[in-house]
Amino acid sequence: MRALERRKLGIGLLFCAPWLVGLSVFMIYPLLAALYYSLCDYSVLLPPVFVGLDNYVELFQDRLFWKSLWNTSFFALGSVALGTVMALTLAILLNSKVKGLTFYRTAFFLPSLMPLVAGSILWFTMYSGQGGIINTLLKKIYIDGPAWLTDPNWAKPAIIFMTAWGAGNAMVIFLAGLQDVPMSLYEASIIDGANWLQRLTNVTIPMISPVIYFNVVMGVIGGFQAFAQALIMTGSTGVGAPEQSTLFYVLQLYNVGFMDLRMGYASAMAWVLFIIILGLTFAATQLSKRWVTYDR
Amino acid sequence: MRLASAFCAFALLCSACGDSQTEQSTGVRRVLYWEKWTDFEGEAMGRVVDGFNAKEREHAKADPGYRPIEVEMVIVSSIEQKLLIASAGGNPPDVAGIYSYMTAGYADKGALTDLTGLAKTSGIERSQYVGRYYDLSMHRSKLWGLPTTPASVGLHWNKRLFREAGLDPEKPPQTLEELDQMAEKLTRWEVTLSSGETQVQTGYLPDVPSSRKRLLQAGFLPTEPTWWTYGWGFAFGGKLLDGDKVTALSPENLAAYEWVASYSKNLGVDSVQRFRSGFGSFASAQNPFLSGRLAMEIQGVWMYNFITKFADGMPWGAAPFPAPAAHPERRGVANAEVDSLVIPTGSKHAKEAWEFIRYTQKQEVMEQLCLGQRKHTPLAQVSEEFYAKHPNPYIRLFRELGASPNAWSAAKTGVWNEYAREMSTAADKVANLNLTPTEALTQVQNRMQLSYDRDRAIFLRRQR
Numbered sequence: 001m002r003a004l005e006r007r008k009l010g011i012g013l014l015f016c017a018p019w020l021v022g023l024s025v026f027m028i029y030p031l032l033a034a035l036y037y038s039l040c041d042y043s044v045l046l047p048p049v050f051v052g053l054d055n056y057v058e059l060f061q062d063r064l065f066w067k068s069l070w071n072t073s074f075f076a077l078g079s080v081a082l083g084t085v086m087a088l089t090l091a092i093l094l095n096s097k098v099k100g101l102t103f104y105r106t107a108f109f110l111p112s113l114m115p116l117v118a119g120s121i122l123w124f125t126m127y128s129g130q131g132g133i134i135n136t137l138l139k140k141i142y143i144d145g146p147a148w149l150t151d152p153n154w155a156k157p158a159i160i161f162m163t164a165w166g167a168g169n170a171m172v173i174f175l176a177g178l179q180d181v182p183m184s185l186y187e188a189s190i191i192d193g194a195n196w197l198q199r200l201t202n203v204t205i206p207m208i209s210p211v212i213y214f215n216v217v218m219g220v221i222g223g224f225q226a227f228a229q230a231l232i233m234t235g236s237t238g239v240g241a242p243e244q245s246t247l248f249y250v251l252q253l254y255n256v257g258f259m260d261l262r263m264g265y266a267s268a269m270a271w272v273l274f275i276i277i278l279g280l281t282f283a284a285t286q287l288s289k290r291w292v293t294y295d296r
Numbered sequence: 297m298r299l300a301s302a303f304c305a306f307a308l309l310c311s312a313c314g315d316s317q318t319e320q321s322t323g324v325r326r327v328l329y330w331e332k333w334t335d336f337e338g339e340a341m342g343r344v345v346d347g348f349n350a351k352e353r354e355h356a357k358a359d360p361g362y363r364p365i366e367v368e369m370v371i372v373s374s375i376e377q378k379l380l381i382a383s384a385g386g387n388p389p390d391v392a393g394i395y396s397y398m399t400a401g402y403a404d405k406g407a408l409t410d411l412t413g414l415a416k417t418s419g420i421e422r423s424q425y426v427g428r429y430y431d432l433s434m435h436r437s438k439l440w441g442l443p444t445t446p447a448s449v450g451l452h453w454n455k456r457l458f459r460e461a462g463l464d465p466e467k468p469p470q471t472l473e474e475l476d477q478m479a480e481k482l483t484r485w486e487v488t489l490s491s492g493e494t495q496v497q498t499g500y501l502p503d504v505p506s507s508r509k510r511l512l513q514a515g516f517l518p519t520e521p522t523w524w525t526y527g528w529g530f531a532f533g534g535k536l537l538d539g540d541k542v543t544a545l546s547p548e549n550l551a552a553y554e555w556v557a558s559y560s561k562n563l564g565v566d567s568v569q570r571f572r573s574g575f576g577s578f579a580s581a582q583n584p585f586l587s588g589r590l591a592m593e594i595q596g597v598w599m600y601n602f603i604t605k606f607a608d609g610m611p612w613g614a615a616p617f618p619a620p621a622a623h624p625e626r627r628g629v630a631n632a633e634v635d636s637l638v639i640p641t642g643s644k645h646a647k648e649a650w651e652f653i654r655y656t657q658k659q660e661v662m663e664q665l666c667l668g669q670r671k672h673t674p675l676a677q678v679s680e681e682f683y684a685k686h687p688n689p690y691i692r693l694f695r696e697l698g699a700s701p702n703a704w705s706a707a708k709t710g711v712w713n714e715y716a717r718e719m720s721t722a723a724d725k726v727a728n729l730n731l732t733p734t735e736a737l738t739q740v741q742n743r744m745q746l747s748y749d750r751d752r753a754i755f756l757r758r759q760r
Contacts, residue, residue: 044384045405046758063743090371129573130510144507152728160748239717242569242726258377259713260747261401 003150007265031274034267042079042264055268065269067244068252069276071156075248080162084212087167094202105175112168113272120232123162127233147250151232152245157247159229170215177211190221209292217284224277225250312372323356323559327367327648332375333669335444336601340668341393345369347664348655364646367391379640383407388648389639392493393444396432396634402439404710404755409639412439414650420657420753426699429634429674435708443674445666447452448632448698449524449596450690451475451618451744455611457482457513458593461498466617468592472531475592475618477560479515482591486510500562511563511571516592517725518556519593520572520584524594524631528552530704531617531629536715537707542748543739544719545734553726553733560727568727581606583670594630597671600688614690616697628696632703634674672698705740709750 001009013020038055040048059065094105111119126133127148135145146154185203194202205212230246240247249269257266331341345367350363372378375394375712377489379402382388394402402408415421423431425443433441455465461482462593469475480500488496488508496554501509532555534548543549560568571589576582586607594617603610616628637653639646653718655661659675663682667674670688672695697703707711722736732741 043405043754043756044380045402045407046754049757063739087669125576128572129570131574147573150569150573178637239720239724241721243719243730244729251664255713255717259717260379260711261380261405 012019012169020267025072034270038266038268038271040264043261044263045261046263051264055265056272057271058265059268064244064247064252068240068247068249071245072224072226072249075160075189075226076220077156079163079226080216080219081221082160082164083170084215086213087162087170088174088212089169090171091178092200094171095175095178109168109172111178112166112171114166116162117232117263118230119166120162120229123158123165124233127158150244155242156244159226160231162229162233170219173211173215174208175209181207206293209288213284213288213292217281218285220280224273224280227251227254297319305481323363323530325363325365325645325648327332327365327391328389328647329369329391329392329393329649329652330368330372330375330379331369332372332395332399333393334371335668337501338371340665341444342369343668344656344661344665345652348652350653352490353697363652365645367652369524380407383640383642386592386642388642390639390643390645392638392640394441394442394636394638396429396443396636397712398639399433399440399617399685400638400708401697401710401712403435403438404638404751404758407641408440409641409643409646410438410440411442411639411653413652417437418654419652419662420637423653424657424676426674426676427699428632428703428705432634432705433636436585441638442657443634443671444662444696445658445671446634446674447596447598447631447671448694448703449594449630450616450628450693451592452585452586452595452599452612452614453592454588454590455613457588459513461591465611468613469618471618471624472555475516479559479592480562481511482515483511484513486512492550502562506566509567511567512573512589514563514568514584514590516559517568519568519723520557520575520590520593521578521595522720522724525556525727526716527554527631527704529721530702531619531626533626535622535704537709537748538721540748540752542715542745544715544722544740544744545737547612548688549737550733553723553737556723557726557729557733560729565727565729578602586610596631596696597688597691601670604687614693616693616700626702628698628700629702629704630697631705632698633705634649663731674698679714694732709748710755711744711747714747715740 039052041051041052041054042048074216082195091109094101094108098104114122129135129145129147129150132145132148134148138145147153148158181204186199189199189203198271226248227250230248230251233246240251250273253266253269253273256269257263306411313577325704329345331338333341335680344696349364349366352366356362356364375392375729376398379388379392383402388407399408420442420454424430426446429443429446433439444730451466452690457480458465460476463478463481469478481498482700483499484495485501485504486509487501488503489495496512497509504630509578514520519529519720526536529546529549529552532552534546534552537541537543563571572584574582575584575589576587581587581600583606585593585595586602588610595614599614602731603612619626619629637654638658639649643649656665657675659673659679660677660678662673663679667682667685669688672678672691673682687692707715709715722733722740725736726732726733
């Protein structure tokens with residue numbers, strides 16, 4: 001390396017330094033510290049005692065670990081599927097030339113700006129089994145709506161439906177992707193006699209598949225980290241009521257670490273979650289080779 | 297990177313030095329106090345702090361050589377988590393206002409200063425307190441804190457709903473059986489008749505299918521509020537811990553959970569779920585008791601404040617929770633806890649912190665605080681003026697309930713939070729009739745005995 005190159009490297013590193021410091025202090029160090037603590041009996045208030053893989057062995061035998069993992073997987077899968085379909089549908093609709101387009105785009109984007117806590121409280125009221133707006137509307141079409149948040153079978157779906165309401169962010173990303181699809185491809189497909197559905201499946205979706213891929217991966221990561229919705233909507237006691245049906249993984253992790261003072265065990269849970277998300281992201285990347293189109 | 301680290305370290309050093317330099321130059325000994333209460337309760341404690349600081353300044357004025365103590369009160373939400381992190385980081389406050397149920401877990405892990413010796417030299421002893429409230433700061437024969445404002449729980453009833461149901465509004469249930477009977481009389485439904493018309497009917501209506509009836513008003517629900525569902529066993533003579541043995545599956549707790557299930561069987565799970573899904577948050581006009589949808593419920597001494605705020609004018613009463621007819625001696629079974637002032641380990645001004653805590657234990661100061669927070673006092677001596685000035689008409693009752701031998705508190709173990717969550721979930725499963733009491737409590741018993749033993753092993757290891 002010549003002197004000039006070394007100097008350039010130095011300057012480059014200097015400019016990267018704030019990010020590197022942040023990454024090291026707030027990401028890499030906690031990650032490694034959590035890995036160490038996950039191998040310890042650590043109550044935060046006392047020095048950690050190394051216990052090997054005991055926390056992991058206990059974790060895989062813990063009923064609540066599996067329960068919270070199931071709840072979270074159900075939620076992540078449901079919210080990603082519903083959120084993606086919803087955002088994509090809205091984006092396709094809002095990509096057409098209709099009157100008042102700007103108004104509609106703003107209107108559909110607005111809910112995603114609402115803070116999670118405020119949105120959760122609003123939905124809490126709407127989900128009332130007696131006199132709530134959702135059940136009142138369902139009654140109009142002769143459907144006897146459930147008790148939603150107090151029914152263990154419906155509490156999770158209720159929270160999934162709520163997250164679909166905030167699909168505005170994903171919708172905007174899809175919209176940008178849609179506007180990037182070259183018109184020439186649509187023209188060519190029209191000349192070939194393709195109808196609306198064929199254009200959607202053969203042109204639109206393949207062309208925006210990288211955007212779909214991005215949204216799905218981000219959605220899965222976010223879904224597995226769900227916490228606040230359950231805490232706010234089903235009671236602040238952290239039990240994941242009703243009947244632990246909304247005991248999400250991160251909520252249980254919080255309970256174990258900060259309420260029960262078992263930070264070593266909570267760190268093991270965090271690492272398992274990290275591996276799960278890493279695995280799912282890796283799987284999505286592998287699958288993406290089959291269906292994501294990057295070529296123009 | 298080295299430059300950045302050096303800068304951070306310098307900044308930290310400056311901030312650390314700043315405090316002590318100010319202290320040295322002004323001669324004031326600063327005590328940092330973390331308090332969890334906000335609103336009028338926080339303000340009441342703020343007045344106590346102001347009083348202490350004024351007294352210290354007076355002292356310094358009279359004696360120029362005296363370095364006054366100045367308490368700085370900071371309102372801190374989620375005190376459990378923040379105190380944990382601050383203690384682990386070696387930078388806790390000098391005094392912290394905690395909930396009594398936190399004491400055992402923190403003390404066992406060495407996070408609190410033992411106050412036994414300090415209390416003895418200051419002449420503070422158990423006889424000066426309502427025994428239970430003093431004992432809540434005791435753990436493994438040592439004193440870890442001193443009580444401030446206590447809270448006990450009693451049966452609240454809506455007199456208007458009693459009158460409407462043909463019951464004597466001045467007569468709350470005297471036995472558990474009477475509570476059950478009254479609850480049935482206070483139950484009101486909107487029933488859809490075969491003609492399509494709706495009609496209001498009372499009682500449990502077992503012959504009307506749930507699709508044709510809507511619960512408008514319940515007399516009583518053991519799962520409302522959800523806060524103490526784990527404690528119903530006490531009303532049946534049970535407890536949650538017997539020495540080092542977890543007793544979730546005791547016959548008394550089983551009987552209690554059978555009783556919880558009886559309400560779901562009478563009202564119908566679906567009807568109760570729908571009814572409960574319409575409840576708003578506790579501190580709102582949609583609270584079921586405040587909105588007149590629930591005629592009786594157990595609530596604490598604080599309920600008076602919420603009635604005044606959200607349902608002013610509602611005629612109500614408070615009474616000891618009734619006992620089974622066969623065991624009248626169990627009348628007044630109630631949860632009783634107390635706020636506690638503690639000195640976290642690592643406090644830089646433990647001596648000064650103790651001076652402040654000691655000040656709060658004076659009768660006139662304690663009464664000022666408890667009056668401000670609208671609770672009763674944990675001290676054995678109470679002035680008549682306190683009762684005369686107190687806005688809650690049932691304040692004497694709540695004090696009696698807290699002092700009663702039938703009162704119960706959180707089990708003194710580091711796994712209390714987990715235990716309470718497990719018992720609450722079991723109550724939930726039983727109330728939804730998804731598990732029998734035996735099935736639900738067996739799950740709790742197996743899990744919690746393991747947790748308890750593990751926690752105890754950690755404590756014993758630390759002792760070694």
